[in-house]
Amino acid sequence: MTVNLVEERVGVREVVHFGVVGGSGVVVNFAVFNVLLHGLAWRAMVATALAGLVAMGTNYLGFRFFAYRDRDARTHQQIVLFFVFSAICVAMESGLFYVGYHGLGLHGPLESNAVKAVSIVLASAFRFLVYRTWVFQQEGS
Numbered sequence: 248m249t250v251n252l253v254e255e256r257v258g259v260r261e262v263v264h265f266g267v268v269g270g271s272g273v274v275v276n277f278a279v280f281n282v283l284l285h286g287l288a289w290r291a292m293v294a295t296a297l298a299g300l301v302a303m304g305t306n307y308l309g310f311r312f313f314a315y316r317d318r319d320a321r322t323h324q325q326i327v328l329f330f331v332f333s334a335i336c337v338a339m340e341s342g343l344f345y346v347g348y349h350g351l352g353l354h355g356p357l358e359s360n361a362v363k364a365v366s367i368v369l370a371s372a373f374r375f376l377v378y379r380t381w382v383f384q385q386e387g388s
Contacts, residue, residue, distance in 0.1 A: 343365065
């Protein structure tokens with residue numbers, strides 16, 4: 248019974264830490280996106296992809312040194328896996344954003360941010376699974 252309680256606490260803590268780092272990455276993603284798209288009038292797809300890439304870098308630092316600091320530090324392999332999976336997620340986000348922005352014509356500031364939010368949420372489910380399973384593995388896995 249005690250082991251299950253400890254495992255449950257570790258699982259909850261992991262989700263909370265993932266949420267904190269992911270949440271800060273979302274803030275960075277939206278800030279860069281809005282500055283580029285609505286502030287500097289860059290093209291929508293460039294703005295969303297670049298925002299995702301900037302957030303990817305800040306997220307790596309947060310995951311490595313906060314959320315998963317207790318996991319193996321396989322630096323080279325870990326960095327490669329993180330950026331490969333993150334690039335897949337940025338491509339997923341960008342594809343979903345393209346559908347909403349161009350396909351559905353959701354161009355205004357509110358609409359484009361809503362489309363951006365949905366794309367981030369959907370890609371984040373994939374992120375959580377691959378980061379915890381392959382990128383930041385438990386010691387001895």
